[in-house]
Amino acid sequence: MWPSLADRTWLAVVYRRLGLARVHIRTVQDLALEGLEPASLVLSVLYLGFAVAHLTLPVLLARVLAPTALVSSLGLAGLHVALRRRAERRLNPHLLAGAVAALVLLNSLLHLALTGDPVQTTNLMMLLVGAGFLLLSPPLLVGLIAVTFLGWLGVAQVAAGGGAWRHFGFGLLSSAALGLILQITRLHSYGRLEALRAEAEAQAQMLRQRAAHLEALIAVGHSINGFLDLDALLTHVVDTLNTRFDYEYAGIFLVDQQGDTLIARAGTGQIGRDLVAQGCRLEVGKRGLVGWASRHRESVCVNDVARDERYHRVDILADTRSEFVLPLEADGRLLGILDIQSRKVGAFSAEDRRVCLSLADQVAIAIVNASRYELEHTRRLLSETLITVGRALAQTLDVSEVLDLILDNLGRIVQFDRGAVMLEREGVLEAVAAQGYPPGSHPLEIRLPIRADDPFDRITRTKAPLAITEVAELTDWVYLADLPRARAWMGLPLVDTEGEVIGMLSLTRERPAPYSQDEVSAGAAFAGQAGVALHNAHLYMELSLAYRQLSRLDRAKSDFIALASHELRTPLTLVTGYTQMLIEETNGSDNDSMEMIVDGLSEGTERLAGVVERIVDLAEIESQTLQLYFVTVPVELLVSEVVAEFRPALAQRQIRLHYADLDHSLDIQLDYVAIAKVFRHLIMNAIKFTPDGGEICISIAALPTGYEELVEPCVQFTVADTGIGIDGPHRTRVFEKFHQTGEISLHSSGSVKFLGGGPGLGLAIVKGIVEAHRGRVWVESPGRDTQACPGSRFQVVLPIHQPHATPELPGDTCSGIQPRSPRTS
Numbered sequence: 001m002w003p004s005l006a007d008r009t010w011l012a013v014v015y016r017r018l019g020l021a022r023v024h025i026r027t028v029q030d031l032a033l034e035g036l037e038p039a040s041l042v043l044s045v046l047y048l049g050f051a052v053a054h055l056t057l058p059v060l061l062a063r064v065l066a067p068t069a070l071v072s073s074l075g076l077a078g079l080h081v082a083l084r085r086r087a088e089r090r091l092n093p094h095l096l097a098g099a100v101a102a103l104v105l106l107n108s109l110l111h112l113a114l115t116g117d118p119v120q121t122t123n124l125m126m127l128l129v130g131a132g133f134l135l136l137s138p139p140l141l142v143g144l145i146a147v148t149f150l151g152w153l154g155v156a157q158v159a160a161g162g163g164a165w166r167h168f169g170f171g172l173l174s175s176a177a178l179g180l181i182l183q184i185t186r187l188h189s190y191g192r193l194e195a196l197r198a199e200a201e202a203q204a205q206m207l208r209q210r211a212a213h214l215e216a217l218i219a220v221g222h223s224i225n226g227f228l229d230l231d232a233l234l235t236h237v238v239d240t241l242n243t244r245f246d247y248e249y250a251g252i253f254l255v256d257q258q259g260d261t262l263i264a265r266a267g268t269g270q271i272g273r274d275l276v277a278q279g280c281r282l283e284v285g286k287r288g289l290v291g292w293a294s295r296h297r298e299s300v301c302v303n304d305v306a307r308d309e310r311y312h313r314v315d316i317l318a319d320t321r322s323e324f325v326l327p328l329e330a331d332g333r334l335l336g337i338l339d340i341q342s343r344k345v346g347a348f349s350a351e352d353r354r355v356c357l358s359l360a361d362q363v364a365i366a367i368v369n370a371s372r373y374e375l376e377h378t379r380r381l382l383s384e385t386l387i388t389v390g391r392a393l394a395q396t397l398d399v400s401e402v403l404d405l406i407l408d409n410l411g412r413i414v415q416f417d418r419g420a421v422m423l424e425r426e427g428v429l430e431a432v433a434a435q436g437y438p439p440g441s442h443p444l445e446i447r448l449p450i451r452a453d454d455p456f457d458r459i460t461r462t463k464a465p466l467a468i469t470e471v472a473e474l475t476d477w478v479y480l481a482d483l484p485r486a487r488a489w490m491g492l493p494l495v496d497t498e499g500e501v502i503g504m505l506s507l508t509r510e511r512p513a514p515y516s517q518d519e520v521s522a523g524a525a526f527a528g529q530a531g532v533a534l535h536n537a538h539l540y541m542e543l544s545l546a547y548r549q550l551s552r553l554d555r556a557k558s559d560f561i562a563l564a565s566h567e568l569r570t571p572l573t574l575v576t577g578y579t580q581m582l583i584e585e586t587n588g589s590d591n592d593s594m595e596m597i598v599d600g601l602s603e604g605t606e607r608l609a610g611v612v613e614r615i616v617d618l619a620e621i622e623s624q625t626l627q628l629y630f631v632t633v634p635v636e637l638l639v640s641e642v643v644a645e646f647r648p649a650l651a652q653r654q655i656r657l658h659y660a661d662l663d664h665s666l667d668i669q670l671d672y673v674a675i676a677k678v679f680r681h682l683i684m685n686a687i688k689f690t691p692d693g694g695e696i697c698i699s700i701a702a703l704p705t706g707y708e709e710l711v712e713p714c715v716q717f718t719v720a721d722t723g724i725g726i727d728g729p730h731r732t733r734v735f736e737k738f739h740q741t742g743e744i745s746l747h748s749s750g751s752v753k754f755l756g757g758g759p760g761l762g763l764a765i766v767k768g769i770v771e772a773h774r775g776r777v778w779v780e781s782p783g784r785d786t787q788a789c790p791g792s793r794f795q796v797v798l799p800i801h802q803p804h805a806t807p808e809l810p811g812d813t814c815s816g817i818q819p820r821s822p823r824t825s
Contacts, residue, residue: 132179
């Protein structure tokens with residue numbers, strides 16, 4: 001085993017200060033080597049591609065960058081070959097990884113310096129993130145980050161960088177932090193894995209030891225059944241102990257017929273044979289550990305006999321340092337003593353004691369008559385029955401089936417005349433299932449109030465079975481009419497998964513036959529399985545009921561939305577018409593107050609119409625009745641026309657909207673009206689949550705097949721803002737209907753005012769329309785902060801081609817494209 005990091009070099013000190021002392025240096029080296037081999041191959045291929053791509057650059061750039069990339073590719077390929085041949089065993093993997101990172105840094109800084117394009121900073125950002133995963137050496141990573149920043153600052157100063165450089169500088173800083181977090185997290189993870197591995201090894205060692213003990217125990221248990229001769233049986237037992245557990249001496253003494261003397265009948269080694277040959281006799285209850293165990297009928301284990309005054313030294317066993325004495329008993333009668341001795345101090349572990357105790361029981365069973373074997377056989381059958389019943393109970397979650405299974409199978413384990421499953425409900429015991437009750441007794445109508453110190457109260461307090469030998473001796477027993485008198489009774493607690501008693505199994509015998517301890521134990525084991533099964537069945541029933549209720553409520557809500565939107569459109573149309581008439585009547589009039597009233601009425605009507613329109617859109621989406629008409633549309637035209645609608649609002653709020661990576665030649669098949677609504681809601685959302693003076697950036701890029709597992713060519717639309725951002729838990733919930741990211745009472749009115757209010761339907765409509773186009777929409781944001789304004793990025797990915805699309809857009813393609821007759825927003 002390699003020494004821990006706490007004991008090795010300055011690098012170990014760094015790891016320990018990071019809380020990674022559990023990781024071993026050899027483990028870290030192996031991890032670094034595992035990452036170097038594939039990384040060198042990938043980077044070699046990548047730089048070979050760069051070398052070819054750089055040939056298309058201007059001549060001066062190509063002459064420098066292409067050879068540099070080619071040399072880097074060859075160097076990385078050589079490193080990959082060396083790693084494949086395991087030549088790295090002679091080198092430090094951290095230094096190899098640092099060399100690879102330095103090579104990538106050199107290429108990236110050279111490219112950045114020669115082009116003067118701040119966008120090339122992304123290469124450095126990816127380098128720092130990748131180095132965080134690959135280096136696995138905090139000093140090297142910190143050094144790489146420092147060199148990278150110094151190089152980048154030098155280039156930025158020469159280029160006299162402006163806002164773009166500052167932006168990418170912040171991105172480079174974020175990448176450095178991410179790289180550090182990645183490395184620390186990875187080392188922490190492997191530290192935890194190393195600790196778990198060590199723990200697993202310890203557990204495996206313990207299990208192997210336990211398996212060996214159990215194997216010996218099973219071997220003895222199986223073999224003793226084949227012996228009919230008592231002396232041969234006893235000799236086999238002590239020889240097995242000596243062989244399997246390497247004890248110096250193991251002997252068996254049996255009680256004579258008078259019951260006052262222990263006689264040596266079997267022993268290991270020459271000492272054991274001599275004791276048997278001499279007919280060694282020990283008095284029951286007298287000297288030594290054997291005398292103490294025979295008198296008290298208890299096993300005694302002493303791991304250092306020199307410290308125990310009960311030990312009596314025997315010359316023939318003078319080297320004994322540890323002794324374990326176990327009484328052999330059956331049916332309350334002492335049959336003999338099993339004496340085990342070792343020359344080692346502390347020779348008997350807790351596991352050894354458990355195994356030997358079990359072995360002593362088996363030896364005692366082998367000594368008694370065949371009836372003891374029959375009882376053991378019955379117990380094994382009982383255990384198998386419990387397993388079978390447990391499996392049957394676990395296969396159903398129906399309450400009625402579970403109740404039937406409980407009573408049907410309980411009769412196979414414990415005999416009773418009548419039984420009932422009784423559950424506690426608000427201080428009353430109610431019978432929910434019954435078996436063996438006479439006709440006309442109506443056992444399921446039994447209701448028993450729970451009283452202090454009654455049988456169920458005692459069962460609840462102790463969480464243990466309660467067996468009553470003679471019910472007639474109880475003065476407070478409640479006898480039920482029309483039922484035969486109970487003689488013996490047993491109550492078994494039903495305990496749920498949280499350890500609470502939820503009821504009991506009531507088992508009654510109508511004859512004077514008390515329940516034995518074996519029956520109580522078996523019934524308790526069965527009741528434990530039954531309680532969990534019954535609890536699980538009740539939980540499943542409650543969950544199913546809650547799910548059905550929620551489904552009905554959701555359908556009712558959707559139906560209400562559809563009905564309300566339909567009923568609102570007709571009166572709203574009338575209000576809109578009359579409002580237009582009032583506008584025409586007041587145009588040119590001298591009544592300024594009337595014009596103000598009419599303008600306010602018109603603005604309110606428009607807002608109400610917009611809300612109704614969104615409700616109608618959502619109703620169509622939820623009812624899956626949204627009809628789409630796909631046509632081929634120039635992307636630039638679609639975006640520019642939607643953006644034009646918001647120019648006044650952008651100017652009023654002093655928000656700058658600009659484009660990035662806009663492909664002017666890109667066409668896509670879509671429903672123009674529906675997708676226009678998508679962009680309208682996204683831009684409106686960006687304006688609403690961006691403070692005055694902020695920025696909104698729209699970018700559109702084509703995604704080829706295979707990009708991030710895409711199965712067809714797609715277009716990615718991005719609407720990014722410098723707004724207040726969105727917290728993690730809300731990034732998926734913002735697409736739910738009626739969701740608000742802040743306190744509704746704090747929202748101002750207006751669809752484009754900062755933190756303006758709304759019905760919370762826009763992004764739900766966006767999600768429905770995008771998914772109807774077989775697309776996907778999501779949002780990215782570092783979090784919500786009204787002061788720092790980290791911003792949000794809404795991403796929409798749509799397939800370029802749609803089935804059943806019109807080849808070309810009909811009508812005018814310059815302004816106000818209307819490809820279909822249905823309503824527009």
